[in-house]
Amino acid sequence: MATATPAPTTHDTAARTGEWLRLLAWFTGVVALVDVGFIALVGEVIPPLVAGAVLTGVGIALVRRLPRTATIVLGTTSVLMLVGALQFGVEHLAHPSSGIDFVHAVVGIFGRLAAIAVAVMALRRADGPGPRRVATAAVGVLAASLLIAGVATVAASGEEAEPGDVLTAISGHAFADVIEVEEGGTLFVENQEPFRHTFTVENTSVDVVIPASQGVRIPIDLAPGSYPVICDIPGHESMQATLTVR
Ligand SMILES: [Cu+2]
Numbered sequence: 001m002a003t004a005t006p007a008p009t010t011h012d013t014a015a016r017t018g019e020w021l022r023l024l025a026w027f028t029g030v031v032a033l034v035d036v037g038f039i040a041l042v043g044e045v046i047p048p049l050v051a052g053a054v055l056t057g058v059g060i061a062l063v064r065r066l067p068r069t070a071t072i073v074l075g076t077t078s079v080l081m082l083v084g085a086l087q088f089g090v091e092h093l094a095h096p097s098s099g100i101d102f103v104h105a106v107v108g109i110f111g112r113l114a115a116i117a118v119a120v121m122a123l124r125r126a127d128g129p130g131p132r133r134v135a136t137a138a139v140g141v142l143a144a145s146l147l148i149a150g151v152a153t154v155a156a157s158g159e160e161a162e163p164g165d166v167l168t169a170i171s172g173h174a175f176a177d178v179i180e181v182e183e184g185g186t187l188f189v190e191n192q193e194p195f196r197h198t199f200t201v202e203n204t205s206v207d208v209v210i211p212a213s214q215g216v217r218i219p220i221d222l223a224p225g226s227y228p229v230i231c232d233i234p235g236h237e238s239m240q241a242t243l244t245v246r
């Protein structure tokens with residue numbers, strides 16, 4: 001006698017949908033908290049991240065009363081924020097030794113991709129691999145990224161300044177006001193921040209990445225004159241200075 005598998009009841013489907021929605025609230029909440037932590041570390045308001053955190057708070061507040069609306073708000077916010085995270089974060093994924101930027105990029109990109117997938121599962125009331133497995137996988141990815149960043153940060157060794165180098169530093173998300181070097185001289189740029197920066201002299205071959213909390217020697221092979229210096233990391237447009245070669 002064949003035994004029939006009982007069809008899922010409405011109750012099962014509702015419970016499963018509720019689990020997906022709870023997971024969505026967790027994912028989006030953690031990603032928003034990481035953004036808020038990042039803002040606190042940078043010490044500068046980053047409007048798109050604040051807007052994303054506020055929308056996420058609104059979505060989470062709606063979870064119990066209006067579950068479907070909450071799913072749409074959290075899912076849509078995740079899509080919009082992912083577009084920004086891709087623009088600003090992809091480059092950081094290649095530089096785990098600047099740990100804060102790296103982990104922020106991992107969470108911003110993969111956390112939101114996961115949140116979008118979970119929102120779709122919630123809307124479709126899908127069976128899929130199960131919310132718990134997805135949650136476990138997400139915790140695994142986060143733990144791995146923290147481990148990679150930690151190891152890379154400890155293993156990274158910056159350069160030391162040598163006698164005759166002109167010392168300059170990056171602090172407070174800014175270059176020094178005055179950067180002057182003799183023709184043929186070498187700059188030693190010390191990055192005093194927990195974020196990655198570049199020392200980029202526009203329209204020249206001088207374009208050097210300076211990992212978080214490290215120093216780099218930069219030979220300046222430029223003719224005497226004044227040159228605009230920028231940091232070319234997206235979001236760091238306020239970092240500008242003038243290099244004078246004497
Ligand atoms: Cu920068």
